[in-house]
Amino acid sequence: MSDRFTVWAPAVGRVEVVAAGARHPMRARPSGWWEARVPGAGHGTDYGFVLDGAGEVLPDPRSPWQPEGVHGQSRVYDHGRFAWTDQHWHGRPLPGSVLYEMHVGTFTPEGTFDAAAARLDHLVALGIDAVELLPVASFPGRHGWGYDGVHLWAPHEPYGGPDGLKRFVDAAHARGLAVILDVVYNHLGPDGNCLKSFGPYFTSAHATPWGDAVNFDQEGADEVRAFVVQNALMWLRDYHFDGLRIDAVHAITDHGAVHILEEMGRAVAAESAHLGRGLFLIAESDLNDPRLVTSREAGGYGLDAQWSDDFHHALHAALTGERQGYYCDFGSLETLKKALTKVFVHDGTMSAYRGRRHGRPVNVRETPAHRFLGFLQNHDQVGNRASGDRMGTLLPSPGMLKVGAALLLLAPFTPMLFMGEEWGASTPWCYFTDHQDAELARAVSEGRRREFARHGWTGGVPDPQAVETFRRSVLDWTELDDPHHADLLEWHRALISLRRATPELNDPGLTAVRVETDEKEARWLVMRRGGVHVATNLGGVPVVLPVALPAGPDGGRPRLLLASDPAIHLQADDLGDSGRVALELPAASVGVFR
Template identity: 50%
Template sequence: MTPWCLDIGATPVTGGVHFRVWSPLADSVEVIRCARGEEASCPLSRVGEYFQGTIPGMGPGDCYWYLLDGTLRRPDPASRCQPGGVHGPSQVVAPDSFAWADGQWRGVALEELITYELHVGTFTPEGTFGAAVERLDYLQELGITALELMPVAEFPGSRNWGYDGVFPFAPHHAYGGPDGLKSLVDACHRRGLAVILDVVYNHLGPEGNYLHAFAPYFTDHYRTPWGDAVNFDGPGSDGVRHYVIGNALHWISEYHLDGLRLDAIHGIYDFSAGHILRDITRAVDSLARHLGRTVHVIAESDLNDVRTIAPPESGGHGVHTQWCDDFHHSLVTLLTGERNGYYADFGLFSHLEKAFREGFVYSGEYSRHRRRRHGSPSGDQPPRRMVVFSQNHDQIGNRALGDRPSTRLSPEQLKLAAGAVILSPYLPLIFMGEEYGETAPFPYFTSHGDPALVEAVRRGRREEFAAFGWEAEVPDPQDEATFRSALIDPELRSVGWHQQVFSFYREVIRLRRQLPSFRRPEREEIQVTGLEADRVVVVRLCRGQAELVVLFALAETSCRVRLPFRHGRYRKLLDSAEPRWGGPGALAPEALDGGDEGIGITLAPFSVVLYGRDRDDRRRNGGPMPTEEG
């Protein structure tokens, strides 16, 4: 039996459908049933701030509207399905009708997440949940352990990034609707893949947003860059919080999802004593325990506020992990030399060294981009509290042309970036196509129906990039060709340098999954050394008697460095410069032997090299684990 059921919206019951809607702003609410071209209305009864009632004769598949005060016809704020889009009627869905085959599924542990972010509409030519199922074997071959879907809640038109959604409970009809998403999740679980969904709780899109007529879902006390802020702490906010927490639990209970990625929490404003992030996470944790499954709550935040991931007992919100933009910015600026916009805060070698060591680079220092001090220290947080990446939808799509790193970086640099992310102590995330060097752009695209809104979006994109310092002509978001340009082609993975990059990604992921030291490393097990003169970062993972050493060489030419390792024999496990990965030839030896003066090693330009020392090596050579001071 499901331990939690959605208590708002339309729910089939014996003999009919039960309706419940939060609508304190209305004096009366009726349900208008649409069947066979005819309409019939039935009033609901007020119970506190809600209207509810059971209508006999209705069932799954029936469409309906709410009629407010006899004049306003509106879709259901908690609609489970919008078959005609955001402006059409809602449809009754039976939440328990899908034949799940994942009864033994228990999820993927946080420390085992290797996440693949994808956009359903551009992941396949068909752009549907069903078509995505056909590519799951490919993702399993790659070695990832979790899919992360960009938002799928009903949005205007048929093509959109998903952050303009206006029906948070309804999977987009063009993607395949409720059953399509359930089929995708079920298919993933059969292959041992978790599914994480990107959800947007900081705003709703402008087109098709009919919530204002029902209740005080929004507030003008705060402003977001995307529209009205959601009312989490003002008058009437109890109903809003119930709606949002119910949405989080709905995805986990009805769709068997394994995690939620909370979009842009810096746009969630809540100054109440119990922050909504804490309440969402507590509710998700409680439901997960009832279900006997592992479920993750992941935040996207540019605040560098450690309270997001700190446990409640130490004053935090207790979110399980969060995206770490600082790692991306530190890595990309060193590889590309870009310094526009927020990249102005990055570009020093010491930034990347600190990102590897602590996560947040800005932990109270002055930010030139923000013109103030920024961030709080994160060095005492376990590395699994951070998700890192060299690409994601934002860092590509929020460029003027949506161009990918593969159009600006060499294959050697792409492999170095992959190694830095996947062999870091943090949780790695890959953006679709990255694994073989996809060259198709990922620009921002929409299919709004409101001409004024279309023009406003066009103008806003142009102004945004002018302020960022990009002079390129921004692709028209509304043009279908912009959307079509973003379709990826995984068949590239079998051609030329793409094949070598793909093979390298597979190997790096395999090593991450195989080597125990990459699983749940603690801060005290990690040593980071920056050799700035040589532009080399050394990351050592020391667990028990085993040790891994990862060398990241960011220099444009080969370099000779000395490592302060005086004991043990190290075997090479990976070298991105090897010809089998398309490299110029390995310079690092197959094995290293520590001596009184440390170890000298030559590294190829833009390379990543991994060495390991196992228990047998340690017992043979004796002596304590070497320290940074050596």
């Protein structure tokens, strides 16, 4: 009932709810909960809580609506008022899907849910199956990445608030698109965060880069765990999301017998059965630990997928030649081969970057490839560069962009594109914030400059707090009128279409992937998935590749399926008895043939 107010505040002696223009005492309930009924309160009523008679009115830790931002009062929101039209939507399975990562605030000039919804037909035409939104939980100011969210239950008001988010999800489902939400449970932002006033949401027992850790395993942790699990279910139930991407799970410390991720996985599986539609969880982790996606019956956490940073690093370093930072462990085509066939490059092997062994092997015979997300660009790998530069500014030629796209979209993993990547967007995507706290804003700006100075960066670093840094990061949709960008867009459409139409390219078996490389005389890599060959030239001179054809029914006269360059030629006239075919590849090109 919308006139009933509850809050968990176990360490205080008195709680009042301020609603409908008056203070109302709350009754103590078991386990530190407080409750009150306020006649006349309902949808649209502003409210807050006063603890132990203090004068400050605090917003609700579970506030569903923050119309005045993170420092304002909470507002009652009745989820039953929204008229959904997706009653026949039963979800879309993650296996076989192509994902698209989107930041609502920079996807369009308007930066709203409604404006993003108006662009969904572009994603349908591209061949996208699921949209992954960067965090939308209410955060300070108007614009930011969303990873410093404060009110985890309230959609960001400048984007369009609760109703705007529902309209976006409803519009996506109407077009056959699943929607995934990026959620952050390893920390909360500092600006506007008053959870410590209510209870032990944080603990000093574990240190994090953001201060005290979220309390998943110390005194009072049961209610904190429930807060997080119920928050995850709220997004899936009340906003009809199809899945959640859980940020940086390696930064979650939980020494309990049942890890919070396992508990969440069980709860989401039960909710999926109750709602009658598929729901899934995706983890971001740099641990290279396949237990995240190992079934709970086999002793794992039972999540549906995890990001594969090693694949990104291997592909990025092979294409760009960069070797700074963690790229020092990557770059060779043999390393990329291992990522394509074994998932983790660091699977218990030595990492020079870390100065120690890292990771553990994936059981490639049992673990399907779709449990790992592959990407060439994402918000982290672009936005955490000093200038937010995309791959198009790093690669020597557009041909290399096409090579990278082919290896991404035809690899065995679940592929994900970062918004604008499909047309080679030239706009940067920088790190930007809009903190209202002057001291915090100064610390963020200065800290960003110091961080890159420590790594030897000598160029300018855009000020995260400068509004121009944000504005430069907004996609320029007029680029689609340019022939160069239109050509890249058509290339991505063709690759996704080929992936969807070809059974071998949806085969989740990692043992069926074969890769040949050469870096001695030329720089080429050929990936074979069944009868489909993806032949790439990553070098600066043309090459002629003799590629072995499979024996049996998959053998025979080859057929060119896609070519990134019109000069690509398949010498298939005289195969002889060798069972091989010669493929002519210009520099920085890729040909796909069966």
